[in-house]
Amino acid sequence: MKLFYRNAIVLSTLNIAVVLVLAGVVFESIKNDKVENILSEKQFEIDFKATDVRNVIRSDTEQVKLLSIMPEIQGIVKFTDYSSSGNFQFDQGFWSGLLEEKFTEIIQNNPKIHQIQIFDLGGNELIHIISDSDEIHIEEHEKLRHSIDKDTYQKVVKLQNNEVVISSISLNQLDDKIEIPNRPIQEIITPIFLSNGEQLGFLKITYDMTSFLHEISQSASGKMLIINNEGYFLDHPDKSKIFGDILGTEINYFVEQPELKENLKEMDNKFHYDEQENEYRIWEKIFYDKNNTSKFWVLLSVTTEEELFLSVEQLRSDVQIVMIPFLAITIVVTIIISRHMSKPIEVLTEKILKIKKGESGDLINIKGNNEISQLGNAFNKMTKSLSQSQHTLKEYEQAMKNSLADAKKFYNQIDQSTAISKFDINGDLTYVNEKFCKMTKYTKEDLIGQNQKILRSGYHDERFYREMWKTILSGKVWTGNLKNKAKDGSYFWEKKIIIPDENSENEIIGFLAIQIDIQDLMEKSSKDWA
Missing domain, CATH: 3.30.450.20 (PAS domain)
Incomplete structure (x- = not known):
């Protein structure tokens, strides 16, 4: 009888030890996966926002050039x-x-x-x-x-x-x-x-x-900070810290984090863990003036361990609660549980393999209060997190589609209010809009395929046209005033802007011309000169 109890105690002790070891391994695995997943999302977020900032600067710069x-x-x-x-x-x-x-x-x-x-x-x-x-x-x-x-x-x-x-x-x-x-x-x-x-x-x-800074600083977790190359905040959740150099507060991130200032001299981006403050930091330089690399902004994501491990600590508490009654179960119950564990493990393995292959990661339903159920819950949380990331990506894609729609709307407004034409490298017209037809009194059928020479009034000499063609064939924009002849024989003055159209190999394949009716302006100028 003593042997039975001794064996029971030994087997129970071994069972408890195995369970505790497995629980610790599982918990650490979940913890590491959770941390890696969150940090990967943060890196993706930084990369995407940095690209968005560069695109906005590029778009604004091109708009200013066009307006000039x-x-x-x-x-x-x-x-x-x-x-x-x-x-x-x-x-x-x-x-x-x-x-x-x-x-x-x-x-x-x-x-x-x-x-x-x-x-x-x-x-x-x-x-x-x-x-x-x-x-x-x-x-x-x-x-x-x-x-x-x-x-x-x-x-x-x-x-x-x-x-x-x-x-x-x-x-x-x-x-x-x-x-x-x-x-x-x-x-x-x-x-x-x-x-x-x-x-x-x-x-x-x-x-x-x-609005631009507000959009960039939004983040699902942690803080998204923006500083300039001198260390002053351009945006911060605590608005009393922004623009310390201008508002006189002199709050400077380089004073708090001097190592960042040194790192910025040697690299353009970095992942860093601060052991003293228990913070994960991911940052990337954004050069807003390509002609001056000493001028830049820094997009910085800061996540504390407390924020990062919040869900993991909750999982730890749940595991501890489940372990108390579970450790009192005998070896016989352990054998029964192992039999019930086989099916959930198969389901979980199947779902993990599907995700590995890139297939849909549906949520799984594992009943019970044990390590596998906790693993299933962690898997579901991971699946939801991936789904949220995909949803965020779709939102960004929709935002890009909206931007393209706005650009198309802007183009249509220009097309409706300005005379526009296109012609190939031989001068033959390939496109005209209604405004252009109204100005020249020709129909689209009259113009498409015809050479632009049909509009010449004889006012300008051949040298004038040779200089124009020399400019646009060199890839430059040509701007000038033209006196042309309409279909009914009348003459009209126009301000013409010709923009070369290039293919992916920088070869000129045609030209876009914007014509503005300046007849009244020329007549008024003539009267003023008179």
Whole structure:
């Protein structure tokens, strides 16, 4: 009888030891998988947001370049210069009206635009348009008092055509005081050039970055921080810490984390665990000005161990509660349990293999209060987490589709309000819109396949056309005024912008032409000169 009890005690002890070891192994495995999964999601989030930031900067930069070649902008700068020389009387109101109408349409399609300013070659303000709360205001000429600051002016005067100067994100000022509530802004400046290479002045677009920073800083867990290359916060959950250099708080992340400052000198991204503060940090540099690599932002994800292990600790408590009655069970019960464990293990293994193959990871239903059920719950949590990640990716894809839809809408608006045509490298027309037909009095059937020469009025000589073709065949944008002849024999003046179209191998395959009716403007100019 004593032997029986001794054997029972030994077997029970061995059973308990095995169970405890297995439980510890399972728990550590779940813990490690959970940590790895969360950190992988954080890395994906950082990479995606960094790419999104670069795309926004690239999009804003290209928009500023495109606006600098608008005839309305070039016209107001040119005629202001003529007026100042006393050659003729410049109608400021007429050109301001044209700009207000054009910029109203542009700002409606890009509500991020807060201010549009045009400066002469000396850096003095000519036009100042402000968009705020869906209202557009043009400063009166007598109230224009801004100029390009000295440091920025020294940079922009060195710019060539199609180059820009991009500022970091700062706070907007009104009457030399910081605007309340604070409005984070970014400024992009580009020179205004005519097609003949003559520089007229400068265009500055100020973007409201409030919504942009809010979107970037959103995160399902932990903190998403944005700092500049000097260590000052551009965005932080605690708004009292942002823009310490501008608001005078002098709160600086490099003071808290000096090793980050040193790491930034040697690398562009890093995963780091701080043992002192028990924090996981993932960061990546974002260079917003490709011509100046000393200027950058840092996108930083900070997750504490407490946040990371919150669900794991809950699992630990659940396991401990389940283990108390389970450890009192005899070897006989262990044998019975092992038989019941086989089926759940098979189900779990099957689901794991499906996920490994990339198939759908459906939730599993494992009843009971044991290690396998906890493993099943952990598997379900992992499956839900993966599903949420896929859902987030779909949301981002939908956001990209919405952006493309907005771009298409913007293109359609331009197509409906501006005469547009396309022609191949031989000059044969391949596309015209209704506005173009209305201007030339030809039908689409009359024009498609015909050479552009049918519109020539004889006013310009062959040298004029050779220079035009030389410019666009070299891949440059050509801008100029043309006097053409309509189908009914009447003559009309147009402002023409020709943009080369290249394929993936940078070969010119055709051209896009934007025509603006300037007949009334030319007639008015002729009268002014007379």
